[in-house]
Amino acid sequence: MSSPTSRPDDSVTVVVPRPWLGVWTLCRREITRFLRQRSRFIGALAQPLLFWVLFGAGLHGSFQAPEWAPSGMSYQEYFFPGIAILILMFTAIFSSISVIEDRHEGFLQGVLVSPVSKSALVMGKLAGGTALAVGQAILFLGVGFGLSRFGLAPGMNLDISFLNGIGLFLFLCLVAFSLSAMGFVIAWRLDSVQGFHAIMSVVLMPMWLVSGAFFPGGGSTVLDWVIRLNPLTYGVAGVRRLLYSDSFGMMDGEVAGLPGMSVCVGVSVLFGAVCFAGAVHQARQVSRAKGSSSRQSTPDSKSAERSR
Amino acid sequence: MSEMSCVLVDQLEHSYGDRVALCGVSFKIQRGSIFGFVGPNGGGKTTLFNVLCTLLPVQSGTVESLGFRLDRECTEYRRNIGVTFQAPSLDRRLTVRENLIHQGHLYGLRGKSLDRQATQLLERFGVADRSANIVETLSGGLKRRVELAKCLLHRPRLLLLDEPSTGLDPGARRELWQCLEELRARDSVTVVVTTHLMEEAERCDELILLDQGSIAAEGTPSVLREGISGESVTVVSERPEELRAQLVSELGLEFSRSGETLTMRSSDGHKVLRDIVERFSAEIRSISVDKPTLEDVFMEKTGRRMSDEVTVD
Numbered sequence: 001m002s003s004p005t006s007r008p009d010d011s012v013t014v015v016v017p018r019p020w021l022g023v024w025t026l027c028r029r030e031i032t033r034f035l036r037q038r039s040r041f042i043g044a045l046a047q048p049l050l051f052w053v054l055f056g057a058g059l060h061g062s063f064q065a066p067e068w069a070p071s072g073m074s075y076q077e078y079f080f081p082g083i084a085i086l087i088l089m090f091t092a093i094f095s096s097i098s099v100i101e102d103r104h105e106g107f108l109q110g111v112l113v114s115p116v117s118k119s120a121l122v123m124g125k126l127a128g129g130t131a132l133a134v135g136q137a138i139l140f141l142g143v144g145f146g147l148s149r150f151g152l153a154p155g156m157n158l159d160i161s162f163l164n165g166i167g168l169f170l171f172l173c174l175v176a177f178s179l180s181a182m183g184f185v186i187a188w189r190l191d192s193v194q195g196f197h198a199i200m201s202v203v204l205m206p207m208w209l210v211s212g213a214f215f216p217g218g219g220s221t222v223l224d225w226v227i228r229l230n231p232l233t234y235g236v237a238g239v240r241r242l243l244y245s246d247s248f249g250m251m252d253g254e255v256a257g258l259p260g261m262s263v264c265v266g267v268s269v270l271f272g273a274v275c276f277a278g279a280v281h282q283a284r285q286v287s288r289a290k291g292s293s294s295r296q297s298t299p300d301s302k303s304a305e306r307s308r
Numbered sequence: 309m310s311e312m313s314c315v316l317v318d319q320l321e322h323s324y325g326d327r328v329a330l331c332g333v334s335f336k337i338q339r340g341s342i343f344g345f346v347g348p349n350g351g352g353k354t355t356l357f358n359v360l361c362t363l364l365p366v367q368s369g370t371v372e373s374l375g376f377r378l379d380r381e382c383t384e385y386r387r388n389i390g391v392t393f394q395a396p397s398l399d400r401r402l403t404v405r406e407n408l409i410h411q412g413h414l415y416g417l418r419g420k421s422l423d424r425q426a427t428q429l430l431e432r433f434g435v436a437d438r439s440a441n442i443v444e445t446l447s448g449g450l451k452r453r454v455e456l457a458k459c460l461l462h463r464p465r466l467l468l469l470d471e472p473s474t475g476l477d478p479g480a481r482r483e484l485w486q487c488l489e490e491l492r493a494r495d496s497v498t499v500v501v502t503t504h505l506m507e508e509a510e511r512c513d514e515l516i517l518l519d520q521g522s523i524a525a526e527g528t529p530s531v532l533r534e535g536i537s538g539e540s541v542t543v544v545s546e547r548p549e550e551l552r553a554q555l556v557s558e559l560g561l562e563f564s565r566s567g568e569t570l571t572m573r574s575s576d577g578h579k580v581l582r583d584i585v586e587r588f589s590a591e592i593r594s595i596s597v598d599k600p601t602l603e604d605v606f607m608e609k610t611g612r613r614m615s616d617e618v619t620v621d
Contacts, residue, residue, distance in 0.1 A: 018413075018416040018418070021413045021414075021416060021418060022413060022414050022416075024413070025409075025410045025413035025414060026410075026414075028410070029399065029402065029406075029410055032401075032402060032406065033399070033401050033402070036401050036442075037401070104395075105395065105397075105398075105399070105400060106393050106394075106395035106396060106397040106398075107397050107398070107399050108397075109363060109391075109393050109397055110391070110393070110397030110411070111414060112362075112363060113361050113362055113363060113386060113389070113391045114386060114411075114414040114415060115383050115384075115386040115387045115414070115415060115416070116414050117383070
């Protein structure tokens with residue numbers, strides 16, 4: 001095809017496509033931004049830690065350990081993996097909702113017109129959220145473990161080998177990635193962070209509450225089913241099993257009331273894959289058909305005001 | 309390189325649902341020129357801009373830019389353009405330098421060559437001493453400069469700027485235009501700007517006037533101005549309404565009024581001026597005769613003032 005407009009000289013533009021570089025740089029950016037906002041750091045770690053201590057102390061008396069638990073398991077101990085998941089959820093999702101901010105500040109538009117593919121954009125954003133979430137969760141697990149070791153919190157029977165520790169790390173990454181992707185899917189279409197907070201309290205918090213993180217099931221059949229259908233249940237159960245992986249047969253599969261480890265991994269992988277595919281699909285769609293007139297007219301009218 | 313055009317747009321149409329934003333727009337942009345999309349807000353210039361920078365898809369018609377068909381070779385094309393939006397697309401929590409490095413990575417640049425390029429551009433735009441500052445702490449003018457540096461990192465051949473002087477004071481605005489002119493002269497970059505400000509439109513080599521999704525007029529500013537006849541007479545008075553009525557009854561001159569200002573166009577502005585001064589020197593505060601402006605061109609072609617907000621639903 002002979003084209004009437006002339007292509008740029010190849011000797012001038014030497015830009016090599018490097019998709020991984022795009023992913024890496026977007027991920028790095030998330031982490032840098034996070035570390036610059038101390039309040040976010042404190043909010044995402046201190047609040048759950050406080051939850052753990054306060055709920056643990058307050059609900060200790062009324063807690064009835066589930067069948068699988070070793071005798072004398074305190075509520076605080078039961079709650080421990082649940083809080084780790086709560087931290088993953090908070091951090092991963094707050095990282096994804098920054099896509100709303102990115103759009104408002106114009107940063108996102110800059111990325112959308114760059115040669116970086118949509119899947120790299122999504123991947124970078126999610127990788128950043130995952131890294132932050134896992135980092136915080138591990139920090140919490142370490143602090144909690146330390147507190148109970150030094151007698152500042154009730155003793156815990158955690159038993160995990162180095163190898164299973166690596167397993168735990170990978171599993172946390174998987175869950176955090178899924179949650180980031182879920183946050184991204186929700187946040188992409190939203191115009192304001194306020195809207196996200198509504199979804200947060202109506203969908204995300206309940207999702208965590210009925211995941212076996214806060215209380216074991218067994219109350220009613222309906223509740224049991226809700227817990228069973230909740231993908232996050234398998235995240236919590238997986239972390240629980242891994243934390244005790246080297247004692248009382250937690251890895252053997254046959255623990256009443258807890259889904260098997262392979263089921264946990266399977267469901268989490270599936271959930272993550274679905275959310276990631278949804279996120280990429282959405283990013284592609286909107287870039288092709290974005291044009292809601294409201295979004296377009298806002299900056300226009302703003303600039304008109306300013307010029308007057 | 310047989311022809312010198314850089315962008316060819318043919319019969320471009322765009323609509324948001326039922327709302328038509330562009331109805332069959334065709335034009336071309338010469339290589340190495342500063343080209344303006346001028347028009348009131350809602351006229352279609354931002355839509356046209358967003359299509360050209362690949363934020364919006366080509367719905368109907370063809371757009372060929374830098375030799376790439378936008379509907380087919382989007383990624384390749386993106387490597388060769390630099391875009392700035394109305395709101396600076398900088399990450400305000402990162403430092404100036406970090407912003408540039410991240411941008412470079414997005415375009416596949418890295419390592420020492422990226423470092424060098426970033427330093428060079430920061431120096432060129434006079435913000436090298438700010439490279440370790442967080443973007444949030446910079447003034448609007450400085451942010452614009454950083455933004456320009458950022459979108460020139462990968463040496464684009466075509467620079468697209470949407471309302472580049474938004475939020476800039478007059479000094480910074482002048483500076484920005486000096487930068488653009490220098491870029492065109494030194495690196496033969498083609499520059500496309502959208503604007504609703506007349507003084508900016510005047511600085512373009514060529515422009516199209518967009519109104520309600522179509523091109524109302526196109527050409528160089530001087531050709532456009534010469535295209536309309538006569539001069540404009542402006543009278544300022546403390547009692548504009550009375551004066552207007554007197555001008556009609558006594559001299560047969562139809563002025564239109566906005567606030568204290570009366571305006572009309574005449575084929576012989578100087579005669580009108582003499583007549584008015586002779587009869588009404590007491591009633592007028594000031595009077596002037598001007599060559600037509602682009603604003604007048606827009607008035608003539610569309611019957612509306614550029615500053616009138618147009619809302620198309």
